[in-house]
Amino acid sequence: MEWTDDGIVLGTRRHGESSAIVEVMTRAHGRHLGLVRGGSGSRLRPMLQPGNTVRVVWRARLDEHLGNYAVEPLRLHGASQLAASHVVYGVTHLAALCRLLPERDPHPEVHDHLTSILDQLDEPRIAAVEMVRFELQMLAELGFGLDLGSCAATGSEDDLGYVSPKSGRAVSRVAAAPWQDRLFRLPAFLSAAVAPSSEDIADGFALTGYFLARHVLEPRGIAFADAREGFVAAILGRRSVARSAQ
Amino acid sequence: MPKATAGPEIERLIQLLARLPGLGPRSARRAALHLIKKREPLMAPLAAALQTAIDKIEVCRTCGNIDSQNPCTVCTDPRRDPSVIVVVADVADLWALERAEVLNARYHVLGGTLSPLDGIGPQDLTIDALVSRAHDPAVKEIIVALNATVDGQTTAHYITDLLHDAGVAVTRLAHGVPVGGELDYLDEGTLSAAIRSRTPL
Numbered sequence: 417m418e419w420t421d422d423g424i425v426l427g428t429r430r431h432g433e434s435s436a437i438v439e440v441m442t443r444a445h446g447r448h449l450g451l452v453r454g455g456s457g458s459r460l461r462p463m464l465q466p467g468n469t470v471r472v473v474w475r476a477r478l479d480e481h482l483g484n485y486a487v488e489p490l491r492l493h494g495a496s497q498l499a500a501s502h503v504v505y506g507v508t509h510l511a512a513l514c515r516l517l518p519e520r521d522p523h524p525e526v527h528d529h530l531t532s533i534l535d536q537l538d539e540p541r542i543a544a545v546e547m548v549r550f551e552l553q554m555l556a557e558l559g560f561g562l563d564l565g566s567c568a569a570t571g572s573e574d575d576l577g578y579v580s581p582k583s584g585r586a587v588s589r590v591a592a593a594p595w596q597d598r599l600f601r602l603p604a605f606l607s608a609a610v611a612p613s614s615e616d617i618a619d620g621f622a623l624t625g626y627f628l629a630r631h632v633l634e635p636r637g638i639a640f641a642d643a644r645e646g647f648v649a650a651i652l653g654r655r656s657v658a659r660s661a662q
Numbered sequence: 663m664p665k666a667t668a669g670p671e672i673e674r675l676i677q678l679l680a681r682l683p684g685l686g687p688r689s690a691r692r693a694a695l696h697l698i699k700k701r702e703p704l705m706a707p708l709a710a711a712l713q714t715a716i717d718k719i720e721v722c723r724t725c726g727n728i729d730s731q732n733p734c735t736v737c738t739d740p741r742r743d744p745s746v747i748v749v750v751a752d753v754a755d756l757w758a759l760e761r762a763e764v765l766n767a768r769y770h771v772l773g774g775t776l777s778p779l780d781g782i783g784p785q786d787l788t789i790d791a792l793v794s795r796a797h798d799p800a801v802k803e804i805i806v807a808l809n810a811t812v813d814g815q816t817t818a819h820y821i822t823d824l825l826h827d828a829g830v831a832v833t834r835l836a837h838g839v840p841v842g843g844e845l846d847y848l849d850e851g852t853l854s855a856a857i858r859s860r861t862p863l
Contacts, residue, residue, distance in 0.1 A: 427779035433683055439779065462849050466812040492849035498810060498837060499855065501819035508816050512778050641778045646820060 417483070418475045421445055422490060424530055426511040428464045430456045438464055438485055440472055441514050443527040448520055450474050450485035460487070467507040467534055468492045493534070502650035503537045506547065508643035510534075513554050516632055523557055544651045545605050545612050548620035551628060552606075560584070560631040562623075564606055567591055576607050579623055600626065614652050621648050672698070724795075726771030726788050728753050736769055743767050745802040747795060749821065751775050751809060759807060767805070770795060775808060775817040789821060796828040803831045810837050 423440035426447065431437045436455025441447050450472065454460050463470060469491040476483030497503040510530060517523055533546045555561055561584075566573045568585035569592075577589040578599035586607075592599050600623045603616035612620075625640070633639060648654075668676075672694060680690035697705040721727070722734035729735055736742065736756075746767035750756050756769050772787045796804055806821055808814035822832045838856030839848065848856075 427777075429779055461811070462852065465851075468851075489849065492851045493854075497851065498812070498815040499858070501822070504812060504815045504819055507812055508776075508778060515778075642776070642784065642820065643778070643816060646816075646823065649823070650819075 417477070417479050417481075418473065419445065420471065420473045422469060422471050423448070424527070424534065425464055425466050425468045425470060426514050427466055428455060428461075432456075436460075436464060437482070438487070439511075439515075440470065440485070441527055441530055442472065443524050444522055445474075446519065446521040446523055447514055447517050448472075448474065450483045452485045452487055455487075463487060463489045463492060465492075466511050467497055467537075469531070469534075497537065500538070500650075502540050502543065502647055505643045505646035505650055506537050506543055507534070509547070509641060509647050510550070512641045512643065513550065516554060516558060526553060526557055529553055540651050541612055541617075544617045544648075545620070547647065548603070548606070548617070548624055551621075551624035555624065555627055555631065558632055560627060562586075562627060564602065577602055581626060584627060617651060618648070722771075725769050726753075726773055726791070727756055727769060741766070744800045746805065747792075747801055747803075748805045748807050749792060750807050751814065751817070755807065765805075772808075772817070775811075775813045776820060777813045784820065787817075789824065792821065793824050793828065796825050796830050801828075801830055803833060804828075806832060806834045808834075810835075 421442040421444050423442035423445075426439040426441055428439070429437045431451060434456050435451055435453050437449055438452045438455055439447065439449050452460060452464065455464055464487070468489070471488045471490055473486040474483050475486070497507060510533065514526065514530065517526065529546075529550055533543065533550055536542045536546060552562060552564075562579065563583075563585040564576065564579065566586065567576060567588040568580055568583055570588055570590070572588050572591075575588045575590065576586040578587040578592040578596065579585065579602050580587055580599055586602055587599060601619040602623070603612065603620040604610045605612040605616055606620065621644075625644070629640070675697070676687070676690050676694045679685055679693050680687045682690070685693060697708065718730040719728055720730070720732045722729055722732055722737055724733045724737045727734040727736055731738070743766050746765070747770050748756075748759060748765060748767050749770045749772060750759065751772050751774055753771055756771060759765055759769075770788070770792045772789065772792070774782050774787055776782055776784065776787070792804075795801065804821075804825060806818045808818045818834055825832050836859050838852065838859050839845065845853065
């Protein structure tokens with residue numbers, strides 16, 4: 417068995433003294449693990465940092481084997497990402513989100529979106545908007561997509577301002593008026609091309625956080641990694657650090 | 663099934679030696695043979711040293727270092743500057759910095775770095791102890807000397823956030839071109855970090 421694909425490194429786990437098991441988000445083969453001989457050594461370790469794009473050649477005798485990766489660098493921005501806290505937290509959180517997907521299940525749109533976010537991670541506001549969109553995309557890929565295109569009550573596609581926590585559907589401002597305090601605010605950047613305010617960004621993460629926790633994390637008995645709160649706090653200029661279990 | 667070439671005691675010794683870093687089954691066999699041949703001058707003192715280590719070595723309750731006294735030699739050394747704490751991931755990092763002899767500070771060993779992949783969260787590290795040490799009025803600077811990896815720097819930023827209210831200066835090690843490194847062989851991320859951290863000549 418052999419294939420070649422481009423992928424984004426999500427994480428590395430030391431294996432033995434010098435090798436590493438590397439987790440890569442590939443376009444055609446999904447989230448895929450493989451053994452990199454010498455992957456814990458000083459030559460390959462910089463290349464195998466999360467967020468780097470590499471070309472992998474996977475070889476194994478049988479399809480169900482872990483297999484060996486031969487890796488070649490394509491885009492190494494790992495080291496340049498280390499200085500900004502929102503970038504480091506962002507990369508860690510993106511990797512944690514990708515880990516929600518089943519192994520070896522192709523999600524080319526997720527791969528493409530991931531590539532696009534990593535390219536824009538230096539710009540905090542753009543990164544925040546794209547992160548909210550990525551979380552929405554993850555919900556959709558996992559079968560819990562939100563319907564933010566039309567009002568659940570009136571069917572209208574205009575003046576959408578809220579989201580129902582029960583149905584995950586958008587609600588127009590008029591229809592939401594009696595229950596505003598029980599609904600999530602729909603950030604304007606999700607329905608129109610507008611510059612996001614800090615409030616919009618916080619609303620976006622509150623929205624996706626609620627549905628990810630309810631549909632994906634809680635059924636699996638896991639919680640958000642601290643990196644998510646670190647990312648949001650760094651973007652919004654807050655200094656709060658989650659103390660929750662990973 | 664291969665025939666046994668030695669008694670169970672020797673096989674057990676070889677198996678245990680093979681679990682040491684840097685030793686495979688073949689080199690463990692050589693080491694075992696060497697120890698058996700040098701029973702009096704080497705094997706007995708080694709066994710005694712191992713037993714003493716088991717009995718006496720502890721993790722320092724202040725900094726997380728390992729030593730035969732608690733608090734450790736580093737923490738009790740009055741010549742060390744009590745105003746600077748160097749945060750390292752592991753005891754091996756502490757030893758590396760001590761070998762370099764560039765610091766006369768005290769240390770704090772975290773016991774690893776945050777790693778969602780390995781399931782290591784803040785509760786698995788000695789971060790709370792570090793925060794309480796940082797609130798000591800005698801402490802003026804915390805040097806975060808963690809690996810230049812995404813896990814290491816995520817931990818560094820996490821610690822920096824927690825220390826924000828402690829009233830101490832938080833610094834980190836520089837990232838860039840290693841001594842002996844050739845620019846042609848460096849990845850673009852490291853080069854970009856080096857350019858950003860350039861200093862006047």
